[in-house]
Amino acid sequence: MNVLVTGSNGQLGSEIKELSKKEDINFRFTDVIELDITNYREIEKFFLNHQFEIIINCAAYTAVDKAETEKEKARQINSYALKNLARIANKTNALLIHISTDFVFDGKKNTPYTEIDKPNPLSIYGKTKLEGEKIALKEAKNLIILRTSWLYSSYGNNFVKTIIKNAREKKNLRVVYDQVGTPTYARDLAQVIISICKKNPKKIKEIFHYSNEGVTSWFDFAKNICELSDIRCEITPILTSEYPSIAKRPHYSVLNKSKIKTFLDIQIPYWKDSLKECVKKLEGEI
Numbered sequence: 001m002n003v004l005v006t007g008s009n010g011q012l013g014s015e016i017k018e019l020s021k022k023e024d025i026n027f028r029f030t031d032v033i034e035l036d037i038t039n040y041r042e043i044e045k046f047f048l049n050h051q052f053e054i055i056i057n058c059a060a061y062t063a064v065d066k067a068e069t070e071k072e073k074a075r076q077i078n079s080y081a082l083k084n085l086a087r088i089a090n091k092t093n094a095l096l097i098h099i100s101t102d103f104v105f106d107g108k109k110n111t112p113y114t115e116i117d118k119p120n121p122l123s124i125y126g127k128t129k130l131e132g133e134k135i136a137l138k139e140a141k142n143l144i145i146l147r148t149s150w151l152y153s154s155y156g157n158n159f160v161k162t163i164i165k166n167a168r169e170k171k172n173l174r175v176v177y178d179q180v181g182t183p184t185y186a187r188d189l190a191q192v193i194i195s196i197c198k199k200n201p202k203k204i205k206e207i208f209h210y211s212n213e214g215v216t217s218w219f220d221f222a223k224n225i226c227e228l229s230d231i232r233c234e235i236t237p238i239l240t241s242e243y244p245s246i247a248k249r250p251h252y253s254v255l256n257k258s259k260i261k262t263f264l265d266i267q268i269p270y271w272k273d274s275l276k277e278c279v280k281k282l283e284g285e286i
């Protein structure tokens with residue numbers, strides 16, 4: 001089986017790349033320099049010499065605050081590019097696996113969000129990702145949208161690496177405790193994506209939610225990161241209002257994962273167990 005991965009130098013793409021070494025699937029990894037998903041001509045040209053059964057779109061504009069001032073760029077990558085990917089997937093009879101986000105929700109619920117809950121994004125990033133979902137759902141014949149949350153990895157930049165760096169340099173960190181969700185180790189999500197590739201479903205058009213198990217706040221997440229990394233740093237819980245960011249974020253964005261668990265017949269790792277694995281990896285223990 002031939003599988004194309006776009007945006008593969010990011011967190012998720014890098015995890016798929018690492019796991020792919022153990023798999024009997026022929027992966028082709030690309031990023032913006034080789035394959036810019038906003039450029040249909042480039043995509044078409046690339047496909048002249050390649051044939052794929054599955055296209056995994058890991059490419060995205062993920063700078064949530066910056067998106068508020070770079071709306072057009074975020075739209076090109078997170079929204080309009082989905083038309084290009086859907087078009088080429090349809091033309092080549094490929095399944096498109098697209099990654100989306102918990103930030104499509106406004107966080108006003110207090111029970112985990114299901115795939116049929118109504119999105120209402122608060123930020124430009126969330127809006128562009130939702131628009132991308134809608135375009136993909138309208139255009140693609142074969143499609144899986146995987147919404148995930150609070151992604152981190154030993155690759156790229158993320159909350160785990162930022163907390164480790166800052167906690168080593170400072171005696172005290174202030175972290176918000178009124179935003180609740182679930183961290184997701186990108187390696188776990190990569191494993192799920194590989195399982196979908198192996199299942200290779202046909203004639204499908206579905207949204208699935210995937211994160212690690214459990215619920216936490218950014219404050220508790222930061223405390224756990226420091227404890228697991230053996231860093232002494234005082235973490236002070238603060239309210240979002242005490243640390244205003246440019247983009248609005250949902251106060252509650254826990255995802256209900258029942259649908260994907262049934263679809264793939266899987267159990268999902270608890271967020272603290274996966275965090276432990278990632279910290280060990282960052283420390284060179286595995």
Ligand SMILES: NC(=O)c1ccc[n+]([C@@H]2O[C@H](COP(=O)([O-])OP(=O)(O)OC[C@H]3O[C@@H](n4cnc5c(N)ncnc54)[C@H](OP(=O)(O)O)[C@@H]3O)[C@@H](O)[C@H]2O)c1
Pocket residue numbers: 006007008009010011012013031032033035036037038057058059060061062077099100101102129147148149150151152156157
């Ligand atoms: N990070 C999170 O907390 C989070 C949470 C929920 C959902 N998600 C979603 O999960 C997916 C993967 O996220 P991630 O954290 O792995 O993202 P990431 O680390 O930011 O990686 C995205 C990759 O896409 C590349 N890219 C940007 N524009 C492109 C273009 N026009 N054509 C091809 N590649 C392009 C980026 O290259 P450059 O670096 O050179 O721009 C980067 O290598 C995304 O869809 C994201 O929206 C992320």
